[in-house]
Amino acid sequence: MSAFVRASASRSKAVSTGLKALAFGAGVLLLASCASGNGGSETGSGNEETSSPAADRPADGVFSVGTILPQTGSLEFLGPPEFAGVDLAIADIEAAGDAFPFSVENNDRDSGDTTTDTATLSAEELIGLNTDVIVGAASSGVSFTFIDAVTGAGIVQISPANTSPDFSEYDDDGYYWRTAPSDVLQGRVLGNLITGDGFANVGIIYLNDPYGIGLTENATEAIEAAGGAVTAAVTFNENETQFAGIVDEVLASGAEAIAVIAFDQTASIIPELVNTQGFPGNAVYFVDGNLSNSYEFEPGTLEGAKGTLPGNFASAEFQSRLLEIDPSLTDFSYSAESYDAVILSALAAVQADDDSPKAIRDNLESVSKDGTKCETFQACLDLLANGEDIDYDGPSGPITFDENGDPTEAYIGIYQYGADNKYTPLNAEFGSLNE
Amino acid sequence: MRLAVPPALRMPRGLTLIVATFVAAVAMVLGLGVAGASATSATPAPPAEGAQFTVGGIIQAGPGNPIEGAEVLVEGNGIEETGVTGADGRWSVALPGPGEYTATLDPDSLPEGIEPTQPDNLTRQVNASTTSTINLLFPVGEEGAAPVVRDEGALLADRIWTQVVNGIIFGLFLALAAIGISLIFGTTGLNNFAHGEMVTFGAIVFWFLSAAFREMAFPLNVILAGVITLVASGAFGWAQDAGIHKPLRSRGVKLVQAMIVTIGLSLAVRYVFVIIFGTGDQTLNVGFSGAVDIGAARVSWTSVASAIISAVILVLVGLFLTRTRIGKATRAVSDNASLAAASGINVDRIIRIVWVLAGTLTGLSGVLYGLYRGVSWDMGFQILLLLFAAVTLGGLGSAFGALVGALFIGLATEVSAVWLPNDLRYAIALVILILVLLVRPQGFLGRKERIG
Numbered sequence: 001m002s003a004f005v006r007a008s009a010s011r012s013k014a015v016s017t018g019l020k021a022l023a024f025g026a027g028v029l030l031l032a033s034c035a036s037g038n039g040g041s042e043t044g045s046g047n048e049e050t051s052s053p054a055a056d057r058p059a060d061g062v063f064s065v066g067t068i069l070p071q072t073g074s075l076e077f078l079g080p081p082e083f084a085g086v087d088l089a090i091a092d093i094e095a096a097g098d099a100f101p102f103s104v105e106n107n108d109r110d111s112g113d114t115t116t117d118t119a120t121l122s123a124e125e126l127i128g129l130n131t132d133v134i135v136g137a138a139s140s141g142v143s144f145t146f147i148d149a150v151t152g153a154g155i156v157q158i159s160p161a162n163t164s165p166d167f168s169e170y171d172d173d174g175y176y177w178r179t180a181p182s183d184v185l186q187g188r189v190l191g192n193l194i195t196g197d198g199f200a201n202v203g204i205i206y207l208n209d210p211y212g213i214g215l216t217e218n219a220t221e222a223i224e225a226a227g228g229a230v231t232a233a234v235t236f237n238e239n240e241t242q243f244a245g246i247v248d249e250v251l252a253s254g255a256e257a258i259a260v261i262a263f264d265q266t267a268s269i270i271p272e273l274v275n276t277q278g279f280p281g282n283a284v285y286f287v288d289g290n291l292s293n294s295y296e297f298e299p300g301t302l303e304g305a306k307g308t309l310p311g312n313f314a315s316a317e318f319q320s321r322l323l324e325i326d327p328s329l330t331d332f333s334y335s336a337e338s339y340d341a342v343i344l345s346a347l348a349a350v351q352a353d354d355d356s357p358k359a360i361r362d363n364l365e366s367v368s369k370d371g372t373k374c375e376t377f378q379a380c381l382d383l384l385a386n387g388e389d390i391d392y393d394g395p396s397g398p399i400t401f402d403e404n405g406d407p408t409e410a411y412i413g414i415y416q417y418g419a420d421n422k423y424t425p426l427n428a429e430f431g432s433l434n435e
Numbered sequence: 436m437r438l439a440v441p442p443a444l445r446m447p448r449g450l451t452l453i454v455a456t457f458v459a460a461v462a463m464v465l466g467l468g469v470a471g472a473s474a475t476s477a478t479p480a481p482p483a484e485g486a487q488f489t490v491g492g493i494i495q496a497g498p499g500n501p502i503e504g505a506e507v508l509v510e511g512n513g514i515e516e517t518g519v520t521g522a523d524g525r526w527s528v529a530l531p532g533p534g535e536y537t538a539t540l541d542p543d544s545l546p547e548g549i550e551p552t553q554p555d556n557l558t559r560q561v562n563a564s565t566t567s568t569i570n571l572l573f574p575v576g577e578e579g580a581a582p583v584v585r586d587e588g589a590l591l592a593d594r595i596w597t598q599v600v601n602g603i604i605f606g607l608f609l610a611l612a613a614i615g616i617s618l619i620f621g622t623t624g625l626n627n628f629a630h631g632e633m634v635t636f637g638a639i640v641f642w643f644l645s646a647a648f649r650e651m652a653f654p655l656n657v658i659l660a661g662v663i664t665l666v667a668s669g670a671f672g673w674a675q676d677a678g679i680h681k682p683l684r685s686r687g688v689k690l691v692q693a694m695i696v697t698i699g700l701s702l703a704v705r706y707v708f709v710i711i712f713g714t715g716d717q718t719l720n721v722g723f724s725g726a727v728d729i730g731a732a733r734v735s736w737t738s739v740a741s742a743i744i745s746a747v748i749l750v751l752v753g754l755f756l757t758r759t760r761i762g763k764a765t766r767a768v769s770d771n772a773s774l775a776a777a778s779g780i781n782v783d784r785i786i787r788i789v790w791v792l793a794g795t796l797t798g799l800s801g802v803l804y805g806l807y808r809g810v811s812w813d814m815g816f817q818i819l820l821l822l823f824a825a826v827t828l829g830g831l832g833s834a835f836g837a838l839v840g841a842l843f844i845g846l847a848t849e850v851s852a853v854w855l856p857n858d859l860r861y862a863i864a865l866v867i868l869i870l871v872l873l874v875r876p877q878g879f880l881g882r883k884e885r886i887g
Binding site for chain 2: 113184185188189192193195196197198200208222225226227228234235236237239240241242243244245246248249252254256264265266267268270271272275276277278295296297298412429430431432433
C-alpha cells in the first residue's frame, strides 16, 4: 500500500489514504505556526488528551522525522554519519511494511554551528512541517539554541551526540531526550583509564566551558577515588593562543600524565607539550572533543596516547549497512546513536498506537527498558504485536532512558593513537549512571 | 557568512577597488593550491556483551618497575577475594555485581625492599556502579627511599624564569607584528584595524605553501615558502594602499572614516579566510623540531629561531629608518607630511613603500607566530588589541617604542600568569597600559604632543 511508502517527496500519498481532513488541518497548523513563530498551535484535532499546557500535536498517521544535524559549520565532519544513521533507520522502518502502522516522512535540515542561527531557522521550519520527532543537534551549544522552541511546541527532540550534563535537569517538559551518555560517564571512564595505566599524579588542561568543567570534575572524582591526585587543573578560555605558560604550570606541578580536555586548541597544546617540553606522548589523554585523525603533528608525536569517545564501536555489519546508504562515509561517530534515536521513537509510536509527539514522549522510556530484549526494529515490532513489553538494545548500546531522557547505560569507547597520529579502537568500557 | 558592510561609502570607485582588493587577496590564496587531509577510520570490533564489573590496577615502584606477587584483598557484597599482581604488576578481581566494596593492599606481600609510600592509606573504598572497570592505585617505592621533597622555592624561581623567557619570545613576535601598525600610523595617522588580518594572511599563505612543498627537504621548503609568503604579504600591503587608502586620501576622507573602512575590511577579510581556510586550528609542521634549554626554561628551536629572526629584522628596520635615504624620508613624512612634501619628498611614494614594508614585516610575523602557536583564521585578530596596546605603550608612531612596548606587554602577560589565573593575564597587561598612560600619556618613547 502506498501509505507505507516514505512520503518525503510529497504529501499526496498520505492524502490519498483518506487523511484529507487531517492534512488540511496540518496545512492550517503550518500557516498558524508560520504566523506565530515558534509558538505552538492550540487547535489540536483528533482524539488527543488536552491536559498538557503545551500544545498537543495531533496524531496524523504520518510518523514524521526531522533532522537538525550539521551540514555546514565547525562540526560538519560529524554530519554525514549522523544523516546516514537516520536514513538507515527510516529504511528499516519502511522495510517493516504493514507492521508499522504509520506512513513515514523524513526532512533533513542543517544545524550550522553556534556562530550562525541556521539551527533556529531549521527548527522553525520543521515545527511548521508538523514534525513528530526532531533528531539533533550534534553540538550541545547548538541544541541549547532551539531546545525551547522545539520542546515548547510539544515536539520530541532526541540528540544523538549531546553530552553536556546540563541537559539532564533542563526544563523541557519531558520532550528532550538523547542517545549519547552524559559526560559524567565519560569523565569517570577517563579518570579510570588514567589510573589504570598506573599514573597517580595527573595534570589536566581544560577548556573553560560547561563541557570542559563537567569532564574535569568527573575525571578528578574518579582519579581521587582510585587513590591518585590531580596535581594541577589549569583552565584556558576558548580564544587562548599562548599555551607555553599553561603547559609549564602543569609540568611544574609534577604531573606524570596529562589529560587535554579541549577542542581544536589541542593543535597548539600538543606541539608545546610533547615536541618542545618532551612530555611522553603515551602519557597524554584525549576526550571526544579532540580525538581526531586530522592532526598534522610530526609522526610519532601521539604514539601511545589514549582517548575516550562516548558510544559503542560501530559493528562491521552496521558499518557496511551505513555504507550502502552513503558510500562516501569515512567516519562512523554517533551514527549508531542517530539510528537508535529514530528506531526508539518509531517503537514508542507503535507501542502507543499513536504517532503524536506526546504519545512518543510518553512511551520512549518504556520501550528502552524493562521487558523482553530485542535488537532489531522488526524483532521489536513482532514483540509489540504480541502485546509484550520490550527493551530495545540497538547498535549504540543497551540504551536505558531515565526520567530525564538520558541513557543510563552506555559504552565509552577507548582509542589509542599510533605512530601515524591516527587512532584505533582499544576496548570499550561499559558504564551505568544508575547510582 | 556575516560580512560587515562599511557604512554609507559615497565613493563608487573606492568601493570597486575594495572589491578588487578582496578578489585579489582571494585569488592569491586560492591560487596556491589546497592540501586535503582525509581522515581514515578503523573498523573496530564491538565489545563483548554484558557488563562484568572488575576491580584492578597496577602496582609499580615507578614507571617500568612493576611489582609481582603483591596481594590486594577485595571484600564486600558477600565476596572476599585476593588479587595477586602478575609479572606486569597488574591485578584484578571480578565482582559479582554493583555495590560497595573495599580493597586493601597487604603490605607484607610486597617483595623485600619495597614498601607502600603511604603506609597509613592502604584501603580504598570501591563503589562499583558507574563504570564496569574500576582501577585503584597503591603507590609503593623502595624501602627507606627518601620521600620526594619538592623544593617549592626553586620551582617558583624556575617558573618565573620560564615565563620571562616565554614573555620575551612572545614580546618579540608582538614587536614584529606591531611595527607595521606603528609605521603606518606614523606616516598616515591611520589606525589600521585590518592589521590583524595581515598577520593571519602571512600565516595562512605559509600554511598552504608548506603543505604544497611537503615533499621537499627541510631548509628548502621553508625558505621557498617563506619568500613567496613575504612577496604575497608585501603585495597584500600594496593592494590595501593602492586599492583603498590612496583613493581615500586623495578624496580627502577623514581619518575616522578611513579607520571605519579598515574595520570593515578586517571583518570581510577574516570571513574570506573562513571560506578558504575553515574555522579549525592547524599545526604548521615544517619538519623542524627539537628544543633547547635556556636555564630552567625549555623552548622549541622554532620559537628561538623565530625570536632571533624577529630581533634581527627589528634592528634592520631601525637601521633602515635612521640610516637610509628612504628611511629618513619616512621619518620626515612621519614628522610633518606637508613640510616633507614641500622639501621635495614624494609623500605618496613613501606611504606606498611603508605599506609594502608593513605588509611584508607583518606577514613575516604571521609566519613566525604561526610556527609558534599554529594557524587559525582569527589568530591575528586575537592579538590585535595587544598590538595596539604595545604600540600605544611604546609611543604611537615610534618604531623603537613599538619594540619596547611589545616586550613589556609580552613579559607582563606571561609573568603575571605565575600568580594569577591564566584567563586574567591579558587583562593585567591592559590594566598596566592604562596606568602607564595615566602617568605618561605619550608612552615610553613617544614625543610629547604640544597642546594648543
